[in-house]
Amino acid sequence: MDFLIFKAPMLMVQASLDGILLGILFALIAYGMALQWGVMNIINIAQGDLVILGGYIAYTMYLAGIHPAWGVIVSPIIMYFVGWALYKLVINKVVDRDLFISILATFGIAIVFQQLMNFIFGADVVVAQSEYGTTMLFDNSVTLPNSKIFSAFISVLYAIALVVYMKKSRLGRAIRATAQNARAAKILGVDTEKVYAATFGINAALCGIAGALISITLTLHPYVGLPYTVRSFMIVIVAGLGNLPAVAISGMGLGLFEEFADYILGTEFRIGAVFMLLVFILVYRRFKLSKKREYLK
Amino acid sequence: MNKLVKLFTIFISAITLTLASISSSFAKVEGEYIVLGSAISLTGKYSSNGVHTQNGYNMAVERINKMGGVKVGGKSYKFEIIYYDDESNPKRAAQLAERLIKQDGVHYMLGPYSSGLTKAIAPVTEKYKIPMVEANGASRSLFTKGYKYLFAVLSPANQYLEVAIDLAVEKNGGKPVKIAQAFEQDAFSQDVRLGILDAAKRTGSEIIIDDKLPKELNDMAATLAKVKAVKPDVLVVSGHTKGALTAIRQISEMKVDVPMLAMTHCDAAKLSKQHGKKSEYALCASQWHKNLSYKDKFFGSGKKYDKDFKKEFGYAPPYQSAESSAALLVFKDAFERANSFDRDKVRDALKTTEMQTFYGNIKFGPGGQNVAKPMILFQVRCKGDVCENKVVAPTKWASDKFYHPIPKWSERS
Numbered sequence: 001m002d003f004l005i006f007k008a009p010m011l012m013v014q015a016s017l018d019g020i021l022l023g024i025l026f027a028l029i030a031y032g033m034a035l036q037w038g039v040m041n042i043i044n045i046a047q048g049d050l051v052i053l054g055g056y057i058a059y060t061m062y063l064a065g066i067h068p069a070w071g072v073i074v075s076p077i078i079m080y081f082v083g084w085a086l087y088k089l090v091i092n093k094v095v096d097r098d099l100f101i102s103i104l105a106t107f108g109i110a111i112v113f114q115q116l117m118n119f120i121f122g123a124d125v126v127v128a129q130s131e132y133g134t135t136m137l138f139d140n141s142v143t144l145p146n147s148k149i150f151s152a153f154i155s156v157l158y159a160i161a162l163v164v165y166m167k168k169s170r171l172g173r174a175i176r177a178t179a180q181n182a183r184a185a186k187i188l189g190v191d192t193e194k195v196y197a198a199t200f201g202i203n204a205a206l207c208g209i210a211g212a213l214i215s216i217t218l219t220l221h222p223y224v225g226l227p228y229t230v231r232s233f234m235i236v237i238v239a240g241l242g243n244l245p246a247v248a249i250s251g252m253g254l255g256l257f258e259e260f261a262d263y264i265l266g267t268e269f270r271i272g273a274v275f276m277l278l279v280f281i282l283v284y285r286r287f288k289l290s291k292k293r294e295y296l297k
Numbered sequence: 298m299n300k301l302v303k304l305f306t307i308f309i310s311a312i313t314l315t316l317a318s319i320s321s322s323f324a325k326v327e328g329e330y331i332v333l334g335s336a337i338s339l340t341g342k343y344s345s346n347g348v349h350t351q352n353g354y355n356m357a358v359e360r361i362n363k364m365g366g367v368k369v370g371g372k373s374y375k376f377e378i379i380y381y382d383d384e385s386n387p388k389r390a391a392q393l394a395e396r397l398i399k400q401d402g403v404h405y406m407l408g409p410y411s412s413g414l415t416k417a418i419a420p421v422t423e424k425y426k427i428p429m430v431e432a433n434g435a436s437r438s439l440f441t442k443g444y445k446y447l448f449a450v451l452s453p454a455n456q457y458l459e460v461a462i463d464l465a466v467e468k469n470g471g472k473p474v475k476i477a478q479a480f481e482q483d484a485f486s487q488d489v490r491l492g493i494l495d496a497a498k499r500t501g502s503e504i505i506i507d508d509k510l511p512k513e514l515n516d517m518a519a520t521l522a523k524v525k526a527v528k529p530d531v532l533v534v535s536g537h538t539k540g541a542l543t544a545i546r547q548i549s550e551m552k553v554d555v556p557m558l559a560m561t562h563c564d565a566a567k568l569s570k571q572h573g574k575k576s577e578y579a580l581c582a583s584q585w586h587k588n589l590s591y592k593d594k595f596f597g598s599g600k601k602y603d604k605d606f607k608k609e610f611g612y613a614p615p616y617q618s619a620e621s622s623a624a625l626l627v628f629k630d631a632f633e634r635a636n637s638f639d640r641d642k643v644r645d646a647l648k649t650t651e652m653q654t655f656y657g658n659i660k661f662g663p664g665g666q667n668v669a670k671p672m673i674l675f676q677v678r679c680k681g682d683v684c685e686n687k688v689v690a691p692t693k694w695a696s697d698k699f700y701h702p703i704p705k706w707s708e709r710s
Binding site (some may be wrong): 148271 | 340341345522526
């Protein structure tokens with residue numbers, strides 16, 4: 001236990017801002033997961049690996065001399081088609097099966113993706129440089145990398161765009177209809193097969209954006225996808241499906257929780273604390289659910 | 298019908314048994330070849346360093362074979378290595394070691410890449426009494442288990458950054474310093490940490506931040522914010538390549554001012570290439586540097602090794618390659634002194650090794666670690682946009698002066 005953070009108020013500000021900025025980025029990944037979980041009832045274990053692949057697309061651009069920030073436009077386009085192809089090849093075979101089969105299938109995809117990325121991009125840890133500099137607050141005692149601010153800003157922008165798209169567009173309406181009741185939607189003339197493919201594509205595209213942002217804020221490595229899967233799973237569990245504001249708040253909450261756990265419990269418990277929280281929330285939800293059931297009886 | 302099947306099974310098993318016994322009785326030395334075995338990470342997360350290791354081994358095999366091979370009993374033999382890909386997985390590595398020894402009949406082993414995998418293989422080689430010379434497992438725990446057949450050409454992990462603390466104390470006018478440290482939770486990094494704890498105790502220095510980084514971590518912002526708040530004299534980070542890259546990225550972005558920054562894995566992370574000027578002044582522990590003045594008759598000097606390696610593989614050799622090449626030189630020397638292929642005679646010869654290679658002096662301590670070679674420290678220095686690693690300690694080989702303290706970020710362009 002370390003209470004340094006309570007002695008220095010500036011550390012508190014720093015931790016909160018770091019947590020929120022990171023949390024917004026997690027929320028974007030989680031939103032993709034919530035979307036396809038809600039529509040297709042699939043828990044995508046390969047979510048984090050799609051993120052990393054998106055990051056590698058931005059990194060490849062960086063190597064070619066293009067500013068990696070353009071990755072937030074290029075990467076989702078490429079990743080949309082990757083997601084679409086993935087659906088056509090694998091996911092459509094498991095979409096109507098039970099959850100366990102789809103978890104196994106996406107777990108397999110995760111392993112294949114890791115090895116492929118390792119094969120293509122090598123096992124070295126890489127970073128792309130944005131050269132965005134730093135914003136200093138309170139007489140240089142709180143420092144915020146502009147790349148993190150940029151990534152939070154882009155995440156928010158894309159999230160808003162997606163919400164509008166889901167509300168207004170034809171495909172968006174079809175996706176929402178399928179999520180509510182796939183069979184009814186099918187009877188009413190919605191091509192659910194197409195909707196599923198598009199949903200998986202959109203999810204992959206969101207991962208692509210997040211990956212491009214991670215390439216300029218954190219580090220890339222073929223095998224670091226899993227923590228992103230776990231975090232987004234966690235956020236979705238807390239927020240529920242298909243509720244963007246809740247996902248955003250839950251994402252920021254997780255970011256804050258991680259940062260404060262880091263300061264107070266120690267860095268070694270940072271990820272452990274996330275898992276503890278997950279267990280706690282699952283138990284609590286179950287507890288609440290069983291209470292409700294009694295009431296209904 | 299049933300009888301036929303039975304007969305067939307007996308026939309097949311008889312053949313396999315004969316084949317197995319033939320191969321194991323000849324495999325240690327086949328004709329004019331001495332066969333060595335190695336499980337190595339060609340795929341998986343260690344694959345880049347695994348390939349560096351393999352290139353180092355291959356380079357030495359080729360060189361030794363070309364320059365007359367190994368002379369045992371008046372006859373000249375050549376080296377040959379059987380490789381298997383361990384997929385960066387300790388369990389797989391241990392299986393492959395069994396396979397190399399039992400099926401391929403290998404009697405002499407070369408180490409894999411990383412402390413973790415070496416730890417997985419060492420019990421197997423020990424069980425079958427197979428001498429193993431390893432070049433990439435530095436964890437101290439490898440040398441405290443009483444292994445009799447394990448020999449490491451590299452300095453143990455606890456020595457990596459001890460020198461840095463001494464240097465910090467020296468720069469502080471001999472007075473104790475305040476140390477902030479962040480180490481990944483793996484065997485290697487935790488051993489580096491033990492070394493720092495020893496050095497801190499010896500110099501009376503105080504450790505004011507002692508963070509343990511989880512394996513999946515790619516964000517050190519919290520640790521660095523603490524560092525900013527408490528202002529230590531030296532910051533020590535060890536977390537393989539990911540740790541080194543993350544640290545430099547966030548130190549530069551958060552404008553963390555520390556007088557001295559010491560790390561491991563800078564050259565494996567290609568720090569000066571990936572981060573350029575942001576990595577300037579970082580102090581890095583290294584097993585080897587091409588500018589050291591060691592020599593041997595196979596590779597000449599470090600500089601010549603560097604040149605030959607570049608010509609052969611198209612990139613500058615990281616120390617992982619150099620130490621792997623040195624492992625073969627040790628084996629050759631031991632075979633010739635033992636003048637026999639008897640495993641125990643070779644082991645006894647290995648135990649009394651005392652030689653100089655281009656990589657450094659080699660002499661094994663009681664636990665099998667190399668006690669004759671100090672670690673070196675280099676500092677990243679930049680001229681314009683080109684950054685290079687300059688040796689700054691120990692003073693005997695220093696090509697440049699150690700730059701201290703690191704200028705503040707507000708003064709750096």
